[in-house]
Amino acid sequence: MEIKKVAVIGAGTMGAGIAQICAQTGWETNLFDAYPEGLKKGMNSIDSFWNKGISLGKTTLEQKNKWASNLHPNMNLVDAVKDVDMVIEAVPEILEIKARVFHVLGVETKEDCILGTNTSSLSIADIAAASGRPDKVIGMHFFNPVPIMNLLELIKHDLCSKETIRLAKEAGNKMGKTTILVKDVPGFATSRLGVILGNEAIRMLAEGVASASDIDTAMRLGYKHPMGPLELSDLVGLDVRRDILNNLAESFSDESYRPHPLLEALVENGELGKKTNKGIFNWENGIKSERNDLV
Ligand SMILES: NC(=O)c1ccc[n+]([C@@H]2O[C@H](COP(=O)([O-])OP(=O)(O)OC[C@H]3O[C@@H](n4cnc5c(N)ncnc54)[C@H](O)[C@@H]3O)[C@@H](O)[C@H]2O)c1
Structure with missing residues (x-):
């Protein structure tokens, strides 16, 4: 055929x-x-x-x-x-x-x-x-x-x-x-690795390890990722990422997959990333800038 x-x-x-x-x-x-x-x-x-x-x-x-x-x-x-x-x-x-x-x-x-x-x-x-x-x-x-x-x-x-x-x-x-x-496993290959990296980056942001831009730059320049995990989370949509993490936590019966409370809070606030002009970064007029009210 x-x-x-x-x-x-x-x-x-x-x-x-x-x-x-x-x-x-x-x-x-x-x-x-x-x-x-x-x-x-x-x-x-x-x-x-x-x-x-x-x-x-x-x-x-x-x-x-x-x-x-x-x-x-x-x-x-x-x-x-x-x-x-x-x-x-x-x-x-x-x-x-x-x-x-x-x-x-x-x-x-x-x-x-x-x-x-x-x-x-x-x-x-x-x-x-x-x-x-x-x-x-x-x-x-x-x-x-x-x-x-x-x-x-x-x-x-x-x-x-x-x-x-x-x-x-x-x-x-x-x-x-x-x-x-x-x-056919939850998260396949891409979503599983992608959401874990994003969730860990959000945890690091919440713990004050580094600014959002610096965490992203770490992966861009240190690991040759074309885009940092926080920017990517904002582009995909924080609600989408939150749902996938919850799905993984339930499918694998493993609470370590649960979305970080900061991710939950952003979604609850309707700050879903680029599509709502605000997420981990500000996205006014589609242009990314650092937020200083998150942590
Ligand atoms: N957006 C992404 O980045 C992305 C990436 C990979 C996979 N996906 C997956 O692709 C699928 C679609 O996502 P999307 O982002 O394009 O969604 P979307 O909301 O942009 O588009 C969904 C479309 O389906 C239409 N629709 C609703 N019910 C329908 C029905 N019963 N029959 C036919 N059309 C119907 C809607 O009118 C809408 O145009 C989802 O399963 C999503 O998980 C999305």
Whole structure:
């Protein structure tokens, strides 16, 4: 089987980026969202990305038009998925919502269609069970912003077939991504390491070990991380990070994964990072500056 036609479910931050890359890969790409405004926002963000590429001289109008002709917004889920070779789901991180989508996918897609989920923390086996075709379901964890980030973390659960893994890896490579293969364990490889580093950095900040910028600089210059763990936490969203830590603490029955009280307090205050203009750093007008009211 060769992948030629795909559907992306959910046109938010991740779904729009995934659909954009699928269209750029040359695949006919249906983009579905349950809400008209969600679909419109997703299509607009793809258009803006391509327009920016043209203004920077990184792409041409001709190229953009070719990519755009592969991209088909669709408000009808059954119609969007019925004759595609691969579906990638990127709806909110709530098991009931994903399970409902996968139930429909299990009934309405072709028998050999690959069903990928972009979940960042839920069990792939639980999502796969809802499809009734678990051998075809695989975790396809992309990173934000999808068109720029090169990693695709593939997550296999016990019932995932070898052919599904092979096809997902091949698809990822065609999309220009480097794939890694990870077992279906809480936090996979990336989220588990990422949140622990971020949580420890917040603990160090709270203990007054160093300023937020200096902790970040330690990892940037000392360990060649492109971005410090505190800045990255602010970019991902402190609420997202808090939820993943709680999920890990419960799944592993290990309280050392629990979010630090400073992280809890910031989330309680609605200071979630860049998206709310305030988190571990100030982000007024998108520009990062140190806070001096935290510790
Ligand atoms: N944002 C990130 O940095 C990031 C990174 C990796 C993985 N993820 C994962 O990707 C998934 C999506 O995250 P996001 O940040 O793009 O979310 P988002 O909130 O930006 O987008 C979700 C989209 O899904 C739509 N939607 C809601 N219910 C739906 C349904 N039943 N059917 C179809 N569409 C529906 C919404 O209208 C919205 O457009 C989540 O599982 C998240 O954990 C996110």
